[in-house]
Amino acid sequence: MEQVIVNSLILGMNYALIALGLTLIFAIMNVLNFAHGQMYVLGGFITYYALQVLHLPFVVGLVASVVVLVLVGLLSERLLFRRAIRVSTREESTMLLAAGLALLLESLILLFFGEKQRGMPPIISGVYQVFGVYIPAGRAFVFAIALASLIGFVTFMQFTRPGRALRAIAQDKEVTALQGVNINRYGALGFGLGAGLTGLAGSLLATIFAVNSGLGTAVSIKAFIMVMLGGAGVVSGAIAGAFVLGFLESFGYAYMPGSVTYMLIFAGMIIFLVFRPQGIMGKPWG
Amino acid sequence: MSSYFEARNLDVYYDKVKALSDVSMVLGEGDIVAIIGTNGAGKTTTLRAFTGLTRIATGEIWYQGKRIDQLNPDQIVGLGISMVPEGRHIYPLMNVRDNLLMGAFLRRDKAEVKRDLERMCERFPFLKERMRQQASTLSGGEQQMVAISRALMARPKLLLMDEPSLGLAPKVVREIARSILAINREDKVSVILVEQNSRMALKLSSRAYVLETGRVALEGASEELVNNEDVRRLYLGA
Numbered sequence: 001m002e003q004v005i006v007n008s009l010i011l012g013m014n015y016a017l018i019a020l021g022l023t024l025i026f027a028i029m030n031v032l033n034f035a036h037g038q039m040y041v042l043g044g045f046i047t048y049y050a051l052q053v054l055h056l057p058f059v060v061g062l063v064a065s066v067v068v069l070v071l072v073g074l075l076s077e078r079l080l081f082r083r084a085i086r087v088s089t090r091e092e093s094t095m096l097l098a099a100g101l102a103l104l105l106e107s108l109i110l111l112f113f114g115e116k117q118r119g120m121p122p123i124i125s126g127v128y129q130v131f132g133v134y135i136p137a138g139r140a141f142v143f144a145i146a147l148a149s150l151i152g153f154v155t156f157m158q159f160t161r162p163g164r165a166l167r168a169i170a171q172d173k174e175v176t177a178l179q180g181v182n183i184n185r186y187g188a189l190g191f192g193l194g195a196g197l198t199g200l201a202g203s204l205l206a207t208i209f210a211v212n213s214g215l216g217t218a219v220s221i222k223a224f225i226m227v228m229l230g231g232a233g234v235v236s237g238a239i240a241g242a243f244v245l246g247f248l249e250s251f252g253y254a255y256m257p258g259s260v261t262y263m264l265i266f267a268g269m270i271i272f273l274v275f276r277p278q279g280i281m282g283k284p285w286g
Numbered sequence: 287m288s289s290y291f292e293a294r295n296l297d298v299y300y301d302k303v304k305a306l307s308d309v310s311m312v313l314g315e316g317d318i319v320a321i322i323g324t325n326g327a328g329k330t331t332t333l334r335a336f337t338g339l340t341r342i343a344t345g346e347i348w349y350q351g352k353r354i355d356q357l358n359p360d361q362i363v364g365l366g367i368s369m370v371p372e373g374r375h376i377y378p379l380m381n382v383r384d385n386l387l388m389g390a391f392l393r394r395d396k397a398e399v400k401r402d403l404e405r406m407c408e409r410f411p412f413l414k415e416r417m418r419q420q421a422s423t424l425s426g427g428e429q430q431m432v433a434i435s436r437a438l439m440a441r442p443k444l445l446l447m448d449e450p451s452l453g454l455a456p457k458v459v460r461e462i463a464r465s466i467l468a469i470n471r472e473d474k475v476s477v478i479l480v481e482q483n484s485r486m487a488l489k490l491s492s493r494a495y496v497l498e499t500g501r502v503a504l505e506g507a508s509e510e511l512v513n514n515e516d517v518r519r520l521y522l523g524a
Contacts, residue, residue: 161387161391164380164388165388165391167377167379167384168377168388171377171378171379172377174339174359174371175375175377177339177359178337178359178363178368178371179360179363179388179391179436180360180363180392180440182358183360
């Protein structure tokens with residue numbers, strides 16, 4: 001039981017990074033990033049490649065994953081989404097574009113990294129024992145980095161000038177332009193940060209669960225579940241949704257036959273959204 | 287010699303619908319100029335054109351000897367033109383302090399920004415206790431004062447105000463009117479005031495423009511417009 005709770009927390013913490021990335025891109029750009037899962041997978045593979053093929057230290061792999069994903073985010077905003085938003089007023093355009101980007105990234109990943117499931121040995125060996133619960137050091141390490149990144153991100157959003165500008169854009173784009181914020185530049189920043197966060201999560205979780213090129217869609221679906229549960233575009237909602245899903249998934253996998261868990265999660269989510277369509281923390285935005 | 291602020295022969299279209307037609311306006315430094323007219327006359331569109339939110343099809347906009355009609359909104363703010371948008375449009379999910387700090391987004395003089403926060407509290411004393419409060423919890427009048435303070439935090443030289451009295455109680459409207467005069471006289475800010483409350487607008491301004499279906503129907507000194515037969519009948523209900 002305690003073991004499952006610990007697993008839930010580790011999972012929830014990393015899911016929070018994924019969900020925050022997705023909700024940030026949605027809030028800033030009004031884009032549903034269907035390529036989010038593929039960005040996660042790319043982050044995982046880059047870390048795998050750095051560690052297992054190039055034999056670099058984990059820190060290098062982690063930083064490489066984040067940097068590459070930030071660049072992927074910036075480039076997709078600059079070259080694809082900004083243009084689509086400018087020439088089309090229909091939201092489907094960016095959704096289709098994101099779906100296309102997902103296919104592109106998935107194909108590229110398959111091309112470069114192959115179709116095999118790739119794992120790696122724990123970053124740190126050893127096991128901690130806390131209150132009778134066994135926590136592998138590698139998992140504790142992943143948890144700590146995810147927690148630090150989460151705190152760092154929330155601090156950035158809450159207390160810095162660019163963070164404030166991103167929050168402002170999420171609430172009112174036009175009025176934020178009237179305060180002197182370059183909306184294009186900050187849209188790119190939001191997209192880069194969102195992609196970087198999911199790349200970070202991909203890098204961290206690849207050291208625990210391994211990664212394969214087909215994983216992206218499943219991760220995207222999980223990310224959307226978290227954001228919908230928590231409330232789209234709300235930071236606290238993304239974190240809440242991530243931990244809810246982390247717990248449901250860990251407990252489900254521990255006590256139920258494998259395929260039942262997500263069936264129940266989906267059913268539960270549908271019922272939940274019927275009664276509270278704006279999610280846990282969602283508010284009708286004024 | 288060019289004027290402090292001048293719009294020449296503006297045409298604006300929304301898709302194929304013409305919203306402004308041959309609109310020209312002039313504002314001298316330190317003046318308060320009013321734009322009055324009914325709903326849909328083009329008042330807001332005029333201000334949107336001035337701030338770069340809406341692109342003009344033809345015409346020119348000049349500010350301090352510089353042509354600004356091809357600039358983006360954030361560049362225009364940087365030149366010293368700020369806007370108080372219609373319906374206030376404060377950030378509802380931010381606290382009051384962050385709302386005001388957004389107004390100072392382009393400023394790098396942190397110490398001065400801090401002093402300006404205090405000066406806003408002197409002008410609108412309720413701000414002081416509400417700094418950490420979420421802006422959506424404020425009353426309509428308070429939100430309007432936050433919107434005005436946010437615009438002032440940029441230290442503008444020209445302030446565009448879109449319907450600052452809309453939906454407010456008479457007592458609050460008088461307070462807003464007083465603060466517009468104070469901003470103009472004490473802070474030396476020129477003001478373009480868009481109002482449906484024509485009586486208030488004509489009282490505060492030295493010159494005024496009357497817009498009708500996207501055109502300037504009348505212009506002149508506010509004192510004279512107050513006594514104009516048509517203006518009295520159509521806009522002052524007298």
